[in-house]
Every structure is written in structure tokens, then in C-alpha cells.
Amino acid sequence: MESFSPLSAALGGSLIGLAAAVLWLGNGRIAGISGIFGQVLPPAGSTLWRVVFLVALVAGTFVTAQLFPGLAANGVRLVEAPAAWGVPTPIWLAIAGLLTGIGTRIGNGCTSGHGVCGLARLSRRSLVAVVVFFGVAIVTVAVTGVV
Amino acid sequence: MARLSYLATAGVSGALFGAGLYVSQMVDPLKVLRFIDFGAIPSGGWDPSLAFVIGPAILVMFIAVQIGKRRQAPVFDTSFHEPQAKTIDARLIGGAALFGIGWGMAGICPGPALSLIAFLPDNLWIFLVAMFAGSFAGSLLGTSGSKTTVTVQ
Numbered sequence: 001m002e003s004f005s006p007l008s009a010a011l012g013g014s015l016i017g018l019a020a021a022v023l024w025l026g027n028g029r030i031a032g033i034s035g036i037f038g039q040v041l042p043p044a045g046s047t048l049w050r051v052v053f054l055v056a057l058v059a060g061t062f063v064t065a066q067l068f069p070g071l072a073a074n075g076v077r078l079v080e081a082p083a084a085w086g087v088p089t090p091i092w093l094a095i096a097g098l099l100t101g102i103g104t105r106i107g108n109g110c111t112s113g114h115g116v117c118g119l120a121r122l123s124r125r126s127l128v129a130v131v132v133f134f135g136v137a138i139v140t141v142a143v144t145g146v147v
Numbered sequence: 148m149a150r151l152s153y154l155a156t157a158g159v160s161g162a163l164f165g166a167g168l169y170v171s172q173m174v175d176p177l178k179v180l181r182f183i184d185f186g187a188i189p190s191g192g193w194d195p196s197l198a199f200v201i202g203p204a205i206l207v208m209f210i211a212v213q214i215g216k217r218r219q220a221p222v223f224d225t226s227f228h229e230p231q232a233k234t235i236d237a238r239l240i241g242g243a244a245l246f247g248i249g250w251g252m253a254g255i256c257p258g259p260a261l262s263l264i265a266f267l268p269d270n271l272w273i274f275l276v277a278m279f280a281g282s283f284a285g286s287l288l289g290t291s292g293s294k295t296t297v298t299v300q
Contacts, residue, residue: 003178003181003194003196004195004196004249005193005196006195006196006199007199008170008171008172008196009171009172009196009197009198009199009238010199010200010202011170011171011203012166012167012168012169012170012171012172012173012200013167013171013199013200013201013202013203013204014167014203014204014207015166015167015170015171016163016164016167016168016171016200016204017204017205017206017207017208017211018163018167018207019160019161019162019163019167019207019210020160020164020204020207020208020211021176021207021208021210021211022156022159022160023156023157023160023174024208024211024212024215024221024227025211025215025218025221025222026152026153026156026159026160026216026221026222026223026225026249027153027156027222027224028215028220028221028222028224028226028228029157029224029228030228030230031160031164031251033164033256033257033258033261034257034282037257037261037279038282038285038286041279041282041283041286041291042255046151048154049154049157050157051151052154052157052158052161053157053158053160053161053164054161055158055161055191056157056158056159056162056165056263057161057162057164057165057166057168057258057261057262057267057277058162058165058261058264059161059162059265060161060162060163060164060165060166060169060262061165061166061168061169061174061262061264061265061266061279062165062265063162063166064165064166064169064170065169065265065266068169071169071170071172072169072172072174072175072266075268076174076175076176076263076266076268077176077177077268077269078169078176078253078255078263078268078269078270078271078274078283079176079177079180079253079254081251085191086207089269089270090234090270090273092252092253092275093169093251093253093270093273093274093290094273094276094277095249095275095277096208096248096249096250096252096253096261096274097248097249097253097255097260097273097274097276097277097278097280097281098249098278098280098281099245099248099249099276099281100249100250100253100255100256100257100260100274100277100278100281101249101250101257101277101278101279101280101281101283101284101285102242102244102245102281102282102284102285102288103241103242103244103245103246103247103281103285104246104256104257104285105242105251105281105282105283105284105285105286105288105290106231106238106241106242106243106288106289106290107154107238107239107241107242107243107245107246107290107291108230108238108242108290108291108292110246110256110257110258111250111256111257111258112164112256112257112258114243115201116201116204116205116208117208117230118230119201119205120205120206120208120211120212120252121212122236123229123230124233125232125233125234125235125239125291125292125295128239128243129239129240129242129243130196130241132240132243132244132247133243133244133246133247133250134183134247135247135300136243136246136247136248136251137183137247137248137250137251138183138185138239138251139178139247139251140171140247140248140250140251141180141183141184141185141186141251142184142185142186142254143268144251146180146251146252146253146254147177147180147181147184147187147236147254
């Protein structure tokens, strides 16, 4: 339990909520990341703000990491494929990425769009989506033994 | 100029979001997976930290939504782009299930996938390319609610 960190988690969560609040009250847009990057690809009429948002998201992470390096003191790396599955790690991650992209697009939202914004709007659709993706993720971790 | 304020608002929001993903450590896939690993609860190996992320995030956004209801429009646009879909359809559930598998395999949801660019860990580009390809494929299959109206800002 050496890694239990409820205070930084709550502070970070508040910042995420504030980010969603700024975008909603400022521009009337939902801060759903899968929706924002998904709609950067086709030539939609209002793409520029999405690009600005995404670049700022990476910059915000980068700058905060420079200011408070301790939170990532152990380094940040991706998982390796569980040995028992006999799948090379790049293939494992490619499958995970593909499912994340296709699932969030078809289901029209991810942890931020359905999880934060949808639940804050008391959306029944979002509640169902969150229960499903969180439940399936719990089962997946248990079945794959990835950690 | 209104247009510049609009883009600046998007930038401020994105930067706050990126900061929040780092401070909460949602950006760390192993931390995320140790939270999703409910099977480790009996052995005491479960890290419940990230349960404390979503509550404050929802609370702050909930207040913003209530403030928004008292206004005709957001500050820099003529209307709130409220999601219109109301029905719980197969795509919503199927899409969420597919995402759940991907999230459980790698511990990376779309926000952290992008903010991880700040760290450039090994193999990140593979995940990102696959995620974008999946998103594009999903848009061809059709999205839940299928309201996918042309968003004119």
C-alpha cells in the first residue's frame, strides 16, 4: 500500500473537473477526450479548437511533470503482455489501442466524456456506459493477469 | 476577439486536464491497472487511490452544469452543445464493453493515451496509432445515438 495517494488523486480529479467546467461554461463543449480527438480526423468545420485543446493537454502534463517530478519518480511506462498469453507486447498494446479507439467511438465516449461529464449531467446513457466499461475492465484485468 | 477567446478557453481547459491527469497519476498505466485489479482486494494488494479522482471531478463539473442551466449560452458561443442522444442502444453497450477490454489490457484510456506523449514511454506510438485507427474504424461503423450531426461551432 506504499503507493496509496488519495490526496493527489482528489486534487488531480478536481483539476480534471475544473477543465471540464471551463470548456462547458466557456464554449459549451463536452470535455470528452475520445470525442475530441475522434473529430479531429475528418474535415469537420470546427477542428481548430480541438487541436488546441489536445496540444494544451500534452503541454499541461509535461509542464506539471517538470514542476512536480516526484509523482512520476518511478517512471511512467506501458505494461508488458502477460507471459502466459504468448503474445508479443507490441501486438498486445496494438490490440488494446484498437479496442480502446473503436469502443470509445462506437459507444460515443470514454472515461472523461461518459465518466466525468456524463455522470455530472446525470445522463442515464453515461451511467450505463460507465458501469459496462468499468465492469468489463475489472473482468479483463482479472482474466489476463496483466498486473 | 471572440474567436481568440474561444480558442484560448479550449487551451486553458486542455492544459488543466493534462495537469489533472498527471497530478492524479491517471497517466500511469500501472497505477490505473492496480486500481482496476479488484481481484487483489483480498490479498491487500489493491491500490484504491484512483477512486478519489472521479468524485471531485464529477462534483466540480456538476456545479458547472447547474450554473450553465441558469444561462442562455456559454460565454464564448451562442448555445450549449448538449448531447442529444437519449436511448440506450446496442452500440452504447457494445462500444463500452470493447473499450473496457482495451482499458483492462493496457490501463490507458484516451486522455492519458495522449498526455503520455509528454513522457514518450516505449511502445506508446503503437498504442496511439492503433487507437486512432480504431476510432476511425468506429466512425465508419456508426456511433451510439447516431446523432453524429455536423458540428458547426
